[in-house]
Amino acid sequence: MDRILIVDFGSQVTQLIARRVRESGVYCEIVPFNSVEAAFGEMNPKAVILSGGPNSVADIDTPRAPQNILDSGLPILGICYGQQTLCAQLGGSVEQSDEREFGRAMLNVTSASPLFDGVNGSDEGQIQVWMSHGDRVNNLPDGFSVIGTSENAPYAAIADEARKIYGVQFHPEVVHTPDGAKMLENFTHKIAGCKGDWSMAAFRDKAIADIRAQVGAGRVICGLSGGVDSSVVAVLLHEAIGEQLTCVYVDTGMMRAGESEQVVGLFRDHFNIKLVHKDAADLFLGKLDGVSDPEQKRKIIGGTFIDVFEEEAKAVGGADFLAQGTLYPDVIESVSFTGGPSVTIKSHHNVGGLPERMDMKLVEPVRELFKDEVRALGQELGLPEAFVGRHPFPGPGLAIRIPGDITDEKLEILRKADTVYLDEIREFGLYDEIWQAFAVLLPVRTVGVMGDSRTYEYVCALRAVTSTDGMTADYYPFSHEFLSRVSTRIINEVRGINRVVYDITSKPPGTIEWE
Ligand code: XMP
Numbered sequence: 001m002d003r004i005l006i007v008d009f010g011s012q013v014t015q016l017i018a019r020r021v022r023e024s025g026v027y028c029e030i031v032p033f034n035s036v037e038a039a040f041g042e043m044n045p046k047a048v049i050l051s052g053g054p055n056s057v058a059d060i061d062t063p064r065a066p067q068n069i070l071d072s073g074l075p076i077l078g079i080c081y082g083q084q085t086l087c088a089q090l091g092g093s094v095e096q097s098d099e100r101e102f103g104r105a106m107l108n109v110t111s112a113s114p115l116f117d118g119v120n121g122s123d124e125g126q127i128q129v130w131m132s133h134g135d136r137v138n139n140l141p142d143g144f145s146v147i148g149t150s151e152n153a154p155y156a157a158i159a160d161e162a163r164k165i166y167g168v169q170f171h172p173e174v175v176h177t178p179d180g181a182k183m184l185e186n187f188t189h190k191i192a193g194c195k196g197d198w199s200m201a202a203f204r205d206k207a208i209a210d211i212r213a214q215v216g217a218g219r220v221i222c223g224l225s226g227g228v229d230s231s232v233v234a235v236l237l238h239e240a241i242g243e244q245l246t247c248v249y250v251d252t253g254m255m256r257a258g259e260s261e262q263v264v265g266l267f268r269d270h271f272n273i274k275l276v277h278k279d280a281a282d283l284f285l286g287k288l289d290g291v292s293d294p295e296q297k298r299k300i301i302g303g304t305f306i307d308v309f310e311e312e313a314k315a316v317g318g319a320d321f322l323a324q325g326t327l328y329p330d331v332i333e334s335v336s337f338t339g340g341p342s343v344t345i346k347s348h349h350n351v352g353g354l355p356e357r358m359d360m361k362l363v364e365p366v367r368e369l370f371k372d373e374v375r376a377l378g379q380e381l382g383l384p385e386a387f388v389g390r391h392p393f394p395g396p397g398l399a400i401r402i403p404g405d406i407t408d409e410k411l412e413i414l415r416k417a418d419t420v421y422l423d424e425i426r427e428f429g430l431y432d433e434i435w436q437a438f439a440v441l442l443p444v445r446t447v448g449v450m451g452d453s454r455t456y457e458y459v460c461a462l463r464a465v466t467s468t469d470g471m472t473a474d475y476y477p478f479s480h481e482f483l484s485r486v487s488t489r490i491i492n493e494v495r496g497i498n499r500v501v502y503d504i505t506s507k508p509p510g511t512i513e514w515e
Contacts, residue, residue: 001206002194004028005045007036009053009063009081015329016173017049017079017184019370024185025196029368037066047075047164047192049184050082052171056135057084057094064089075164075192077184080133083158083167090141090165099152101131104176111147113159114190115166119179129156129170129177136169164191200373200380204236207365211240218320220363221313224249224275225395226263229325229366231387232378236365237323238273239381246274246319248312250305253281254397254406257415266387276316280308285406292404292443294515301396306354313358322360326367327374329469371469391436392470400515404443410458413496414441417460420493424486425464434476437464439490440503440514448498450491457498460490465512473507 004021008014008030021028028049031039040048048069055062064085069076078086084094106126109116119127129150137155140146144165148157153169160166166187172180188194220237224230224247237245247267251260260277268275287300313319354360366374378388394400398418402410418439425431440461448455462483465473487500503510 001027001198001202002192003043003045004047004049004188004192004194005036005040005043005069006030006049006051007065007069007082008032009051009055009085011052011054011080013171013173014051015370017051018328020173020181020184021049021188022198022370022373023181024188025198026188026194027198033063033065037068040066040069040072045074046194047077047188048072049187050076050078050086052080052082052132055081056096057081057088058096058135073163075187076166077187077191078165078167079173080169080171083169084135084137086165086167087137087139087141087144087155087158090144092137092141092144093139094135095138096134097136097152100134101150101152102133103131105129105131105150105152105156105170107148107150107156107170109148109157111145111159113147113157113161113166115147115157115159115168115183115186117186117190119182119186127177127179129172129180130174131156131170133169137167166191200376203369203373204239204377204380207236208240211237211363211365214363215241215244215321218244219318220245220321220323221316221319221360222247222323223309224263224267225393226255226259226387226390227325227393228371228378228388228390229327229374231267231383232374232381233323233325233365234267234273235271235381235383236377237363238271243274245323246276246316248276248278248309248316250308250312251277251279251281252284252301252305252397252399254284254301254399254411256393256398257419266384276312278308278312280304283308285408288399288406290405294400294403297399297406297515298396301399305395306357309354310358318358319360321363322354322358323363323365325374326364328368328370331367389432391431391434391438394513400513401438401440402443403440403514409496410441413458413494414439414460416494417441417490417497420489421462421486424482424489428482430476430478430482433466434464435467435470435473436512437462437476439463441497446499450498455498457496459499459501460494460497461501461503461514462486463503463512463514465507467507467512470512471507473512475502475504475506478502 006017018028018030088094107129136153143160144158147159150156156169158167172183222234224234234247264277267273375388421439442459444459445456464476467473490500
């Protein structure tokens with residue numbers, strides 16, 4: 001399999017380089033600049049891409065590309081900071097310029113290059129690109145020539161065609177460079193000679209072979225939540241090792257309406273996977289009784305989940321491996337220049353403590369994939385669309401959508417409101433446009449009037465956001481028609497709610513969930 005190595009110098013958009021390269025059918029991995037020297041040999045890539053980054057090459061002690069990469073003779077593409085360090089290291093120079101460029105710029109192609117094959121640009125031979133730089137190259141290393149210029153970057157694109165080393169000041173990986181994906185494909189296919197045969201079908205076959213090699217005759221246990229990641233992992237493992245796999249679905253009592261039935265129906269009945277369905281609602285709700293602090297709720301749920309999971313794993317005779325749906329963004333060690341630990345905003349519940357406690361090894365078959373690639377793999381494995389395209393659902397479930405203490409009554413009210421809301425989202429054809437949508441039940445009662453009577457009931461807040469990774473999010477701009485319809489239906493159909501509000505907070509400053 002052909003591989004591309006992406007050296008991360010800390011750009012906010014390094015992951016997008018990986019996305020574009022994989023979309024061109026070439027497998028790639030991102031490695032931070034400070035650990036790439038060793039990783040380079042093991043990976044044996046066909047070419048290297050140097051990412052952008054926040055530093056200035058002119059400052060001392062800023063990151064550099066390792067010498068073994070520069071000496072390797074492989075094709076190299078430097079992007080933004082990657083271009084600048086490449087130039088500085090190969091004998092050219094970089095200046096700090098007053099004429100900074102941020103945003104859209106026009107690139108004039110000044111010389112034919114395989115990097116620009118099939119890139120047409122406008123009638124004037126200009127190509128729209130996205131720039132974000134203060135520094136710029138001002139002296140080329142030997143062997144290089146200019147292949148493109150922009151108003152404020154006379155060396156916007158440079159090449160040493162003989163050594164197949166390229167540098168671009170702009171960002172081909174972002175959508176604002178409409179031809180950028182084509183340029184990256186030119187680099188990986190035409191310049192580096194990659195075949196472009198990496199696909200989900202190929203990944204699936206390789207993943208199955210890898211799982212068999214890792215697990216041998218061992219037994220694997222997998223926590224199934226009904227979310228996309230664990231569902232895909234379960235089906236993939238089942239294809240690889242069949243009866244050696246046992247899945248455990250823990251019903252915390254804080255699931256949405258019909259959720260447990262759907263999960264059990266699909267995995268046990270349809271896929272014929274060995275599945276333990278543990279109804280632990282009373283245990284969880286008992287421990288949460290009277291608890292209203294969000295962090296305490298999360299900790300109780302996380303701890304109880306591990307206890308229940310461990311107990312069920314013992315009950316089925318233990319296992320040698322624990323399967324997890326770890327994704328690539330969790331694995332990439334991000335390059336941080338700020339120093340110091342980041343602040344915990346919310347403690348996310350996962351089964352992180354389990355492998356040590358239970359003396360199990362980990363199987364993480366999708367740790368090289370991005371979320372939408374996991375979805376594509378799910379389709380490849382025949383998972384129904386309704387599971388593959390599902391909105392994310394947090395481990396602590398409805399508990400973090402009921403601010404304050406949790407009761408059976410509140411859970412029941414919230415389930416009903418959430419069902420109405422999502423029915424309407426589907427009805428209006430909006431489900432796939434939205435990253436995540438859900439109802440929240442506020443611990444506030446307000447006065448209303450229904451018929452001729454006074455009501456004094458709960459407030460329901462609706463949340464819907466668009467996002468690419470859940471890290472930042474915008475609220476979804478529903479039409480008034482949609483909001484009125486949902487509000488009317490919830491108030492008419494869900495006893496216990498007499499007021500509906502829509503949350504128009506983005507993240508940041510808000511978070512997606514309310515707790
Ligand atoms: P926040 O609320 O932090 O959520 O903006 C970002 C994304 O993460 C999900 N989320 C969780 N997922 N366990 C999970 O598995 C958790 O404890 C948890 N908390 C939040 C949230 O639903 C959103 O998609």
